[in-house]
Amino acid sequence: MIKTIISEGLPVDEQLLIRKKTIRNGNGNKRICIVTGTHGDELEGQYVCFELIRRLNENRAFLDGTVDVYPALNPLGVDSVTRGIPTFDLDMNRIFPGDPNGHLIEHTAYKIIQDLKGADMVIDIHASNIFLREMPQARINVKMSAKLIPFAKMLNLDFIWIHDAATVLESTLAHSLNVIKTPTIVVEMGIGMRITRDYGNRLVDGILNMMHKMGMWNGPVTKHISKPEISNRGEVFFMNADVSGIIIPSVSHSVDVRKGDLLCQIVDPFEGTTLQNVLSPVDGLVFTLRTYPVVYEGSLIARIYSEKPG
Amino acid sequence: MKEEILFTMKSPYRDDFKIHGFRFGEGEKTIAIVGAMRGDEVQQQFVCSQIVKNLIEIEEAGKLIAGHEILVIPSANHFSMNINKRFWAMDNTDINRMFPGYDKGETTQRIAAAIFEHVKDYKYGIQLASFYMPGEFIPHVRMMDTGFQNIKLAKKFGLPYVLIRKPKPYDTTVLNYNWQIFGTQAFSIYSGDTDTINKDTAKTAWTSILRFMNNMKIISQNKHEGHSSYILKDSDLETIISNQSGILYALKGAGDEIKAGDLLAKILDPFTGETRSSILAPTDGTIFFAHHKPLIHQSTVMFKIVRF
């Protein structure tokens, strides 16, 4: 069943529609929610929605409970290749928990939270941005880590990044749900404007595995669930460009590198010269890698997770 | 006046990005003024340019009061302004969500860090700010309720209103908040418009800033007293939300005084021109904010009204 949770008038003819697909079976009262499309240029979650619903449709009898899938929290953005909310130029993941008496987008945010509230687990799928490729990973606020890590481990991911509590992240969907005790895990994977089918399949396997462990799914589950690295056993290193120029990569994504390995070169195509050799400061795992070639001073090039700090 | 380059960054192919600072006087770091940090803040940049122009004249007339240093940064994001973008040209991030900045971080964190390094330690900080919703305001001073704010000082601008509002989570990364946390008395001046220049409200804004400097004995250039500012909280404003979408046919704008029952605007059917909704004033008051794009969404803030 497809249910419309928001319908608001746009200036000419059209309605702003936010919809969810509900798949229910059995008598179980467990409910999980899959949400994505908050950032209109992140599309990896589209495949996950498709594939999860396809598999559930084929094996409905194995489901005991409710799966709600929200493929596009920002439908205007997804349908117009716009990361933020078109016309407002706002990052939709900075307006939660919203406000019932506020502006259109604030009360839209409020209604979304009301709809998700009370779920047994919410998976909020992101796909980086158009610049960076991300290894399949969960992002968890340190304050919620005790509760969420066991679930994140079920999702067939490679990495769990426990990040510090930052006030600016308090206006995200995930934080707003976690504080009202609706457990929510942010999954980041792949890259903006593309679908990486392999990552999508892995996450669907992971979601079904989690549902199985939650007692909502007794259908087929893959035996090979990835054991993710967890960031609190080491340190995350950020590599930013020292100079503006064009990046020529030397390593591929998701590889282990040694201290001193060349990650990429920043070059000047005008002069045919190398402006910076970007070297890994540590032995570690490249879990974020820039693919977009143009950089300014400060542009993020890579994030490396190293088990042995220093 | 000394014009300085406060920050330079090379771009792959564009001309270098430079932040210019205009410094007046010497001595105690008394007041820093920051203009456009977003590419659509043309009114804010215009106001700053008028302050620079006035300060040059004031300096030539010998009316800067000795012992004070004034720094004006009219524009911190012309890389976006020059190409009609609101946020940072490359990655669409907002410089005013990056304070206090980080000089080893991402590009806009570095820009914010460079700005903050130059504008912190001043006694007073003024930012020419804009609102995320399209519309016009009555020119006013805004302060965040951080516990450090000094309302008495805000009244020295002589603007009709001072609005005190509670910070939201993302406010911890804006310039105004960080100024206050680091000990500067910080004010945001809302000067009416954003992406167009309104000469009248711009003049109100730059006059109020010169008035503040005169009242604080930083310059000696008498201005008429201005208004005895009315102090408002967000909750003092009555908000009218659109109950329909369509073409907005506005009859009243920011600054207009209204009586309960007055027709403020109509929302028209975009195909037939028929009136879908007549927006009536719920109370006597003054319009503080008015949406002013020709098209309006449903459930959008149309007006904010100060009740009499």
Ligand SMILES: [Zn+2]
């Ligand atoms: Zn995202």
